Amino acid sequence: xxESHFGLRELPFCLTPDTQFYLNSTWHAEASTVLDIxxxxxxxxxxxxxxVGTGKTMLCRRLLSALxxxxxxxxxxxxxxxxxxxxxxxxxxxxxxxxxxxxxxxLKIIEDELVQLAVLGHKVILIVDEAQSMPxxxxxxxxxxxxxxxxxxxxxxxxLFGQPELDVIxxxxxxxxxxxxxxxxxxxxxxxxxxxxxxLTHRLVKAGYSGPELFEPKAIKAITRASGGIPxxxxxxxxxxxxxxxxxxxxxxxxxxxxxxxDDTESVSRPRLVPFSFGRAAxxxxxxxxxxxxxxxxxxxxxGLSL
Numbered sequence: 589x590x591e592s593h594f595g596l597r598e599l600p601f602c603l604t605p606d607t608q609f610y611l612n613s614t615w616h617a618e619a620s621t622v623l624d625i626x627x628x629x630x631x632x633x634x635x636x637x638x639x640v641g642t643g644k645t646m647l648c649r650r651l652l653s654a655l656x657x658x659x660x661x662x663x664x665x666x667x668x669x670x671x672x673x674x675x676x677x678x679x680x681x682x683x684x685x686x687x688x689x690x691x692x693x694x695l696k697i698i699e700d701e702l703v704q705l706a707v708l709g710h711k712v713i714l715i716v717d718e719a720q721s722m723p724x725x726x727x728x729x730x731x732x733x734x735x736x737x738x739x740x741x742x743x744x745x746x747x748l749f750g751q752p753e754l755d756v757i758x759x760x761x762x763x764x765x766x767x768x769x770x771x772x773x774x775x776x777x778x779x780x781x782x783x784x785x786x787x788l789t790h791r792l793v794k795a796g797y798s799g800p801e802l803f804e805p806k807a808i809k810a811i812t813r814a815s816g817g818i819p820x821x822x823x824x825x826x827x828x829x830x831x832x833x834x835x836x837x838x839x840x841x842x843x844x845x846x847x848x849x850x851d852d853t854e855s856v857s858r859p860r861l862v863p864f865s866f867g868r869a870a871x872x873x874x875x876x877x878x879x880x881x882x883x884x885x886x887x888x889x890x891x892g893l894s895l
Contacts, residue, residue, distance in 0.1 A: 590834035597796035638776030641820030671729030702743035719750035778817030813859035
């Protein structure tokens with residue numbers, strides 16, 4: 589696409605969480621510290637909550653890649669499971685093969701395996717992504733798993749990553765016993781102002797960029813305001829704006845390219861200090877709207893802009 593035009597090894601703003609692009613921003617650094625310390629201390633139940641696109645899955649994968657060798661992770665990315673399905677998923681990840689349907693028997697087999705692993709010096713940690721999708725009855729079954737312990741320590745640590753809806757679900761009276769098990773909780777927040785600039789620069793450098801500042805200050809400000817500091821939306825807008833710059837053979841990304849990207853993205857809108865009209869858009873040479881355009885149509889329309 590535009591990699592060679594900007595001197596990149598790879599695309600810098602893909603939506604797939606890639607830990608090589610992980611940036612220890614204020615919120616992610618604090619969340620990572622909470623996770624690292626609590627896991628090292630053997631705390632039984634941790635919860636990380638954040639809005640869509642704030643980087644929960646990136647943080648989750650960073651945790652998985654940073655665990656010491658003596659930790660055995662059980663990773664459940666799609667937790668829409670029945671209680672029995674949860675038990676069997678845990679058993680499968682522990683290498684236990686069985687056809688047993690009785691949940692109590694399955695839980696006892698899991699407990700025996702966890703005890704053996706503890707004797708061998710292994711620590712098992714269950715990591716659930718998108719935990720807000722877990723049915724309430726399965727969350728209650730998760731409480732039974734957290735009951736597995738010796739007189740000295742928990743046999744299984746649990747980390748839940750989820751959207752704010754998870755807090756609403758856990759606030760139900762029927763799940764108050766599980767909520768009491770949560771020893772530490774942390775809420776991820778969007779990036780702010782200068783962090784957005786650092787985020788853009790960080791990902792560009794990781795992708796191989798070594799030139800002058802690629803995004804102009806007004807372009808960064810427009811991305812910050814339109815995205816609300818949500819990393820996923822920053823990626824979407826930065827990627828499309830770079831496509832626009834590439835289509836115009838420009839060596840930097842200006843505000844108009846960002847506005848074009850915003851108009852092509854349904855989940856965001858332009859930051860406006862004054863009412864924006866089609867007449868004013870024509871006067872300054874901005875074509876609107878882009879919302880229904882394909883990528884190729886977008887580039888074709890951009891070729892007619894005077895920027």
